Amino acid sequence: MPNQVIVVMKTYLRRRAVALLAALGLLAATSLPAAEGISNLRFSQRAGTNLVDIRYDLSTTATNPLLVAVTVSTNGGNSYDLPATHFTGDVGYGVTAGTNKWIVWEALRDWPDRFSTNVFLHLTVFDGPPGMALIPAGPFVMGDTFGDSYSGTELPLHTNQISAFCMDKWEITKALWDSVYTWAITNGYSFEYGAQGKAANHPAYSMTWYDAVKWCNARSEQQGRTPAYYTSAAQTTVYRTGQVAVQNDWVKWSSGYRLPTEAEWEKAARGGASGQRFPWSGTNNITHSMANYYSSSSYAYDTSPTRGFHPTFATGSYPYTSPVGYFAANGYGLYDMAGNVWEWCWDWYGSYSSGSQTDPRGPASGSDRVFRGGGWYPDAIGCRAADRYDYGGDPTYWYYYWGFRSVLPPGQ
Ligand SMILES: [Ca+2]
Numbered sequence: 399m400p401n402q403v404i405v406v407m408k409t410y411l412r413r414r415a416v417a418l419l420a421a422l423g424l425l426a427a428t429s430l431p432a433a434e435g436i437s438n439l440r441f442s443q444r445a446g447t448n449l450v451d452i453r454y455d456l457s458t459t460a461t462n463p464l465l466v467a468v469t470v471s472t473n474g475g476n477s478y479d480l481p482a483t484h485f486t487g488d489v490g491y492g493v494t495a496g497t498n499k500w501i502v503w504e505a506l507r508d509w510p511d512r513f514s515t516n517v518f519l520h521l522t523v524f525d526g527p528p529g530m531a532l533i534p535a536g537p538f539v540m541g542d543t544f545g546d547s548y549s550g551t552e553l554p555l556h557t558n559q560i561s562a563f564c565m566d567k568w569e570i571t572k573a574l575w576d577s578v579y580t581w582a583i584t585n586g587y588s589f590e591y592g593a594q595g596k597a598a599n600h601p602a603y604s605m606t607w608y609d610a611v612k613w614c615n616a617r618s619e620q621q622g623r624t625p626a627y628y629t630s631a632a633q634t635t636v637y638r639t640g641q642v643a644v645q646n647d648w649v650k651w652s653s654g655y656r657l658p659t660e661a662e663w664e665k666a667a668r669g670g671a672s673g674q675r676f677p678w679s680g681t682n683n684i685t686h687s688m689a690n691y692y693s694s695s696s697y698a699y700d701t702s703p704t705r706g707f708h709p710t711f712a713t714g715s716y717p718y719t720s721p722v723g724y725f726a727a728n729g730y731g732l733y734d735m736a737g738n739v740w741e742w743c744w745d746w747y748g749s750y751s752s753g754s755q756t757d758p759r760g761p762a763s764g765s766d767r768v769f770r771g772g773g774w775y776p777d778a779i780g781c782r783a784a785d786r787y788d789y790g791g792d793p794t795y796w797y798y799y800w801g802f803r804s805v806l807p808p809g810q
């Protein structure tokens with residue numbers, strides 16, 4: 399099998415100092431040289447309002463949809479961690495190239511009653527590798543804000559700062575699994591059980607955590623990337639065979655394909671929205687028109703007119719998986735973050751703590767790895783963005799509703 403052609407992601411970064419004055423004030427702008435991707439960047443505070451207009455021109459040779467993100471510093475650019483979300487216009491996923499792009503920022507909704515000459519904005523445009531979406535850097539609140547969880551394992555709520563990463567838009571399909579697997583077994587890899595799949599465009603399932611991790615390494619090596627996972631803290635021997643309980647410091651976190659951390663997964667599932675029960679905005683209910691899961695009247699938020707297994711996919715024998723991408727994507731362009739197959743994450747399953755964390759990677763040890771997102775077999779409670787699989791993710795086991803997707807650090 400020939401190596402796949404991969405478009406290297408380009409990151410364009412521009413920074414402008416903004417003097418965010420009182421509501422009637424004006425913004426002071428300093429010109430910066432034009433750059434590839436973004437040019438003609440300018441902004442102004444709309445007189446008499448707390449609105450900031452951000453305008454720019456955008457050119458790209460990328461064929462992938464673009465994601466434009468704005469991050470805000472309130473300390474003169476030392477850190478960009480204001481949880482700013484009130485942007486509208488040519489921002490977020492799916493921005494197209496053109497001139498006079500326009501973003502409106504409701505600045506004082508994100509930073510009420512604060513005025514400073516130390517506010518900086520980052521405007522960043524990403525195009526990711528084909529088939530992956532860019533999840534922008536920034537904070538999110540992790541956990542169950544609805545009191546839905548019976549187990550209490552989704553609390554306490556805590557804020558995590560997450561670095562940017564790319565994520566597969568789709569669960570790993572059987573076709574993609576096979577293309578990497580075929581290369582891997584002739585290039586020094588061995589797998590315990592491999593994976594199954596109902597069809598080429600359905601998710602691969604029934605792989606152990608170890609096999610999923612090795613597969614990520616093989617995908618990296620097949621494409622000439624530096625792998626993420628190694629067999630010791632020295633990070634010299636690439637993990638290719640056997641069942642190795644890879645530890646957090648055995649991972650090159652900024653290299654190659656890897657499983658998402660649990661926090662990365664939940665941030666991605668939330669699609670840029672906050673306080674939503676499911677991956678999509680606009681409703682906190684779920685039906686069979688939105689996801690492949692087992693519908694039950696036990697949950698008030700499960701308002702599906704059809705009950706039981708998804709009627710479209712409950713055909714033949716188990717599993718009742720659906721083609722990836724059959725249902726609508728979330729705000730980051732990710733599909734099946736609710737339902738179809740549960741998705742392996744990196745972390746050992748452990749309790750949350752209340753403190754704010756940056757790129758948390760879970761406990762140093764444990765007995766189970768984390769699963770996220772529900773599947774065709776479980777009911778709607780598992781489809782919630784905050785839900786954690788509470789029944790044991792033994793990394794040596796496999797089931798017909800366990801699958802995964804991978805992430806790739808940006809800038810590779
Ligand atoms: Ca899924």
Ligand SMILES: [Ca+2]
Pocket residue numbers: 547549785786787788
């Ligand atoms: Ca749960």
